[in-house]
Amino acid sequence: MKNKKLKMARLENDMNQAQLAERVDVTRQTISLIESGRYNPTLNLCISICRVLGKTLDDLFWEEDNEES
Amino acid sequence: MKNKKLKMARLENDMNQAQLAERVDVTRQTISLIESGRYNPTLNLCISICRVLGKTLDDLFWEEDNEES
DNA sequence: ACAATTTGCAATATTTATCTTACATTTAGC
DNA sequence: GCTAAATGTAAGATAAATATTGCAAATTGT
Numbered sequence: 001m002k003n004k005k006l007k008m009a010r011l012e013n014d015m016n017q018a019q020l021a022e023r024v025d026v027t028r029q030t031i032s033l034i035e036s037g038r039y040n041p042t043l044n045l046c047i048s049i050c051r052v053l054g055k056t057l058d059d060l061f062w063e064e065d066n067e068e069s
Numbered sequence: 070m071k072n073k074k075l076k077m078a079r080l081e082n083d084m085n086q087a088q089l090a091e092r093v094d095v096t097r098q099t100i101s102l103i104e105s106g107r108y109n110p111t112l113n114l115c116i117s118i119c120r121v122l123g124k125t126l127d128d129l130f131w132e133e134d135n136e137e138s
Numbered sequence: 139a140c141a142a143t144t145t146g147c148a149a150t151a152t153t154t155a156t157c158t159t160a161c162a163t164t165t166a167g168c
Numbered sequence: 169g170c171t172a173a174a175t176g177t178a179a180g181a182t183a184a185a186t187a188t189t190g191c192a193a194a195t196t197g198t
């Protein structure tokens with residue numbers, strides 16, 4: 001389950017993975033793996049990402065249990 | 070920085086730490102340390118907690134940068 | 139098509155979240 | 169005040185998040 005919202009928010013902010021990674025002080029691979037849904041990131045990292053991208057946790061990391069399927 | 074919101078949501082649901090821990094499949098200590106702000110939990114754990122307590126990530130784990138001080 | 143940039147991905151190493159066990163402290167009922 | 173339940177906390181072990189390096193694949197602009 002890829003994290004499309006994160007990728008879109010990043011692109012809205014005109015950043016590539018490397019730039020976002022530097023801003024939140026992780027490696028590019030970490031960002032890549034979060035976007036591809038293969039990492040289970042730390043809350044603090046999620047918050048840092050949200051702050052940089054001007055979003056909230058719900059915006060980027062929350063999914064309603066009743067997402068229209 | 071304690072997580073008061075989490076503790077309050079837990080009490081609203083009439084649960085003690087042990088019960089919440091069992092529901093989200095971690096140990097009581099993990100819940101205790103998250104509430105006391107000493108743990109940096111995993112996103113998936115945060116989401117599990119939210120689901121059990123009927124809250125969202127923003128409800129329990131987000132703080133506006135401009136919280137009135 | 140070519141070159142440059144961006145992204146995906148794999149193996150190994152390091153750090154950190156979480157577990158296990160156990161005990162101390164606080165809180166609530168009686 | 170006593171007792172039981174709830175919570176705080178600590179040390180060592182384990183699992184998982186993240187780093188590091190390097191290269192391959194995909195994307196973009198020319």
